[in-house]
Amino acid sequence: MNDLVSLLALPAIWSGGNPSQVLHTLLDAMVRMLRLELASVRLIDPVSEAPVELVRTAEWRESMPSAHEIFEALSLSLEGDGHKWPQALRKILGDREVSIVPVPLGLNAELGMIVVAAERADFPRQTEALLLNIAANQAVIGLQEARLRSRQKRVADELDRKVRQRTAELVAANAELQLQVAQLQQIPVAAWTILPDGTPDFVNQNWLEYTGQSLDYVQSGPETWMSVVHPEDRERASRSYWEGIGSGRGFTAEVRFRRARDGAYRWHLNRAVALCDADGKLLKFVGTSTDIEDLKQSQEELRITQANLAHVNRVTTMGELTASIAHEVNQPLSGIITNAGTCLRMLASDPPNVEGARETARRTIRDGNRASEVITRLRALFSKKSAATQPIDLNEAAREVIALSFSEFQSGRVVVRQELGDDLPLVNGDRVQLQQVILNLLRNGSDAMSTVDDRARELLIRTELDGDDRVRLSVTDVGVGFESQAAGRLFEPFYTTKNEGMGVGLSVSRSIIERHRGRLWAMPNQGPGVTFSFSIPCKPGDLTGDHNGIGRTPSMTDAG
Amino acid sequence: MEPHQERRVSERPLVSVVDDDESVRESLPDLLGEFGFAARTFSSAEEFLASSCVDQTRCLILDVTMPGMSGPELQQELKLRRQEIPIVFITGHREDAVRPVLERGAIACLFKPFNDASLLEAINLALHPK
Numbered sequence: 105m106n107d108l109v110s111l112l113a114l115p116a117i118w119s120g121g122n123p124s125q126v127l128h129t130l131l132d133a134m135v136r137m138l139r140l141e142l143a144s145v146r147l148i149d150p151v152s153e154a155p156v157e158l159v160r161t162a163e164w165r166e167s168m169p170s171a172h173e174i175f176e177a178l179s180l181s182l183e184g185d186g187h188k189w190p191q192a193l194r195k196i197l198g199d200r201e202v203s204i205v206p207v208p209l210g211l212n213a214e215l216g217m218i219v220v221a222a223e224r225a226d227f228p229r230q231t232e233a234l235l236l237n238i239a240a241n242q243a244v245i246g247l248q249e250a251r252l253r254s255r256q257k258r259v260a261d262e263l264d265r266k267v268r269q270r271t272a273e274l275v276a277a278n279a280e281l282q283l284q285v286a287q288l289q290q291i292p293v294a295a296w297t298i299l300p301d302g303t304p305d306f307v308n309q310n311w312l313e314y315t316g317q318s319l320d321y322v323q324s325g326p327e328t329w330m331s332v333v334h335p336e337d338r339e340r341a342s343r344s345y346w347e348g349i350g351s352g353r354g355f356t357a358e359v360r361f362r363r364a365r366d367g368a369y370r371w372h373l374n375r376a377v378a379l380c381d382a383d384g385k386l387l388k389f390v391g392t393s394t395d396i397e398d399l400k401q402s403q404e405e406l407r408i409t410q411a412n413l414a415h416v417n418r419v420t421t422m423g424e425l426t427a428s429i430a431h432e433v434n435q436p437l438s439g440i441i442t443n444a445g446t447c448l449r450m451l452a453s454d455p456p457n458v459e460g461a462r463e464t465a466r467r468t469i470r471d472g473n474r475a476s477e478v479i480t481r482l483r484a485l486f487s488k489k490s491a492a493t494q495p496i497d498l499n500e501a502a503r504e505v506i507a508l509s510f511s512e513f514q515s516g517r518v519v520v521r522q523e524l525g526d527d528l529p530l531v532n533g534d535r536v537q538l539q540q541v542i543l544n545l546l547r548n549g550s551d552a553m554s555t556v557d558d559r560a561r562e563l564l565i566r567t568e569l570d571g572d573d574r575v576r577l578s579v580t581d582v583g584v585g586f587e588s589q590a591a592g593r594l595f596e597p598f599y600t601t602k603n604e605g606m607g608v609g610l611s612v613s614r615s616i617i618e619r620h621r622g623r624l625w626a627m628p629n630q631g632p633g634v635t636f637s638f639s640i641p642c643k644p645g646d647l648t649g650d651h652n653g654i655g656r657t658p659s660m661t662d663a664g
Numbered sequence: 665m666e667p668h669q670e671r672r673v674s675e676r677p678l679v680s681v682v683d684d685d686e687s688v689r690e691s692l693p694d695l696l697g698e699f700g701f702a703a704r705t706f707s708s709a710e711e712f713l714a715s716s717c718v719d720q721t722r723c724l725i726l727d728v729t730m731p732g733m734s735g736p737e738l739q740q741e742l743k744l745r746r747q748e749i750p751i752v753f754i755t756g757h758r759e760d761a762v763r764p765v766l767e768r769g770a771i772a773c774l775f776k777p778f779n780d781a782s783l784l785e786a787i788n789l790a791l792h793p794k
Contacts, residue, residue, distance in 0.1 A: 441778070446691065450698060514730070518731075
């Protein structure tokens with residue numbers, strides 16, 4: 105009866121132990137209670153499937169066979185179904201004969217098997233068999249509990265491991281996030297996020313420093329940022345902001361923000377994009393504000409420079425033209441004054457030289473008409489009416505240019521020879537612009553000969569038919585020429601081989617000719633110098649689109 | 665008229681005009697005639713040098729800028745030929761360099777259009793150096 109109580113108390117002893125502890129105490133208890141030679145257990149581990157084998161022998165036994173030996177010895181007799189095993193069998197084990205009793209663990213020995221051996225031939229008696237069965241049942245309960253605990257422990261360990269791993273990952277991710285946040289704080293643009301309702305929920309340090317706002321203030325409402333927007337930009341900024349927030353598409357807007365450091369308003373490019381989750385649900389907007397003030401200013405400076413350059417070109421042309429015009433008007437004026445002076449002297453003489461006075465008066469009138477013609481030509485050259493497309497006699501246009509710039513060539517000691525073709529068809533175009541081109545080409549040729557002293561500085565202007573439907577005008581000089589590889593670059597803006605001058609003339613000339621659906625090109629001569637030619641169609645047609653105002657007709661007011 | 669003028673040419677000092685501007689060549693001789701001078705006109709420096717008037721010319725009214733040989737170049741050429749005729753330059757270009765021609769001995773440089781009194785004063789200065 106004490107034995108039974110001891111056995112029933114075993115699970116309490118086992119609680120918290122592992123399977124091998126359970127088996128050790130069980131085997132010890134059995135050996136002691138039943139005065140066994142030995143007790144052995146083979147346990148089938150459901151996880152590893154490797155059998156655990158233990159053996160306990162009576163204290164008085166000198167040699168102890170290993171559990172493996174025992175099971176090996178029994179293996180032949182104990183094959184197969186646990187139910188068919190014999191209740192007991194006598195067998196020589198080691199140096200003596202023993203009664204061996206197998207006790208299955210679990211209904212079909214699925215947990216393993218206990219084998220006990222005693223020397224007594226009547227082993228097991230009925231109570232002993234009962235105790236063996238109770239012990240086996242207790243073992244099963246204990247094992248199952250132990251296994252459950254073990255499994256729970258494994259799960260707990262696994263959970264613990266996973267928690268540790270996840271924690272480590274989170275720590276690493278947090279460090280990375282910290283780094284990213286630090287980067288976000290320090291990137292050289294203002295960065296921010298906006299909630300779907302339009303309230304800013306994050307702005308980086310850059311924004312705070314730039315605007316002097318606090319994070320709390322920024323987060324306090326949807327349009328807190330508005331206080332740093334230039335008053336003139338506020339309405340526009342607000343509109344594009346709410347359109348972008350409302351549509352969920354984000355926005356791009358250029359507005360001026362006030363810099364806290366010096367109170368200066370500087371242009372910013374603001375861009376926000378929508379940040380959505382995997383299902384496409386809008387989480388927030390992320391965006392940046394980039395200071396583009398310097399960029400804007402350099403763009404503006406570039407624009408002003410280009411405008412200035414175009415103006416300088418026009419003014420230069422006008423200035424040079426004005427000098428020519430002054431000279432052209434001066435010549436007849438000089439004659440008028442001389443003639444008028446002579447006339448007065450003739451009338452004042454005694455007797456008055458009436459016939460001579462009449463002649464000088466006639467010359468005075470003629471010179472007056474000559475001056476008037478110059479003015480008429482100028483009017484034609486600069487009248488607003490002539491800016492429109494009209495049929496033009498290229499020869500007449502060329503003659504006018506030559507007449508107006510005659511003195512200029514004269515002072516450069518350049519002789520202009522004309523070979524103007526007969527019966528040329530009229531061309532359709534802007535008279536003043538084409539005359540500007542002719543003037544440019546003549547002036548270019550003249551300039552190219554300014555250092556020529558070993559030959560006559562002759563400029564040949566020629567007009568001729570080019571095919572059936574085009575007219576070509578060429579200007580040939582005997583100047584220094586250009587290296588043939590530079591021919592392609594002559595028409596680039598700012599390209600110049602001259603020390604003075606802006607070099608804009610040729611590129612402007614080319615754009616004018618191209619607007620007339622024609623082309624302008626340069627060829628080196630066989631001898632010294634270069635021939636510049638343009639060829640334009642005679643058929644009526646509109647001018648092609650204006651190229652950014654290049655080639656715009658200058659008016660007299662442009663010069664002032 | 666012609667014989668009358670011819671006769672007076674020999675008596676009056678000869679003033680030659682070299683200018684490529686036709687209106688000057690047309691208008692100046694009558695004025696010079698009114699001043700009491702004989703006048704001859706030439707359209708280029710080369711034409712003047714080739715003429716027989718170089719020796720007889722007492723005063724040369726000379727344009728500065730001309731195609732071919734310029735006024736100052738003619739001034740230089742005459743100096744080389746040791747025919748130092750007093751020269752009154754005339755020019756329509758305000759920007760023409762006046763100082764060099766004056767430094768080389770020209771009497772005056774008049775800008776066109778000039779009045780008759782200035783011209784007379786310059787010619788008188790040429791004919792009667794102080």
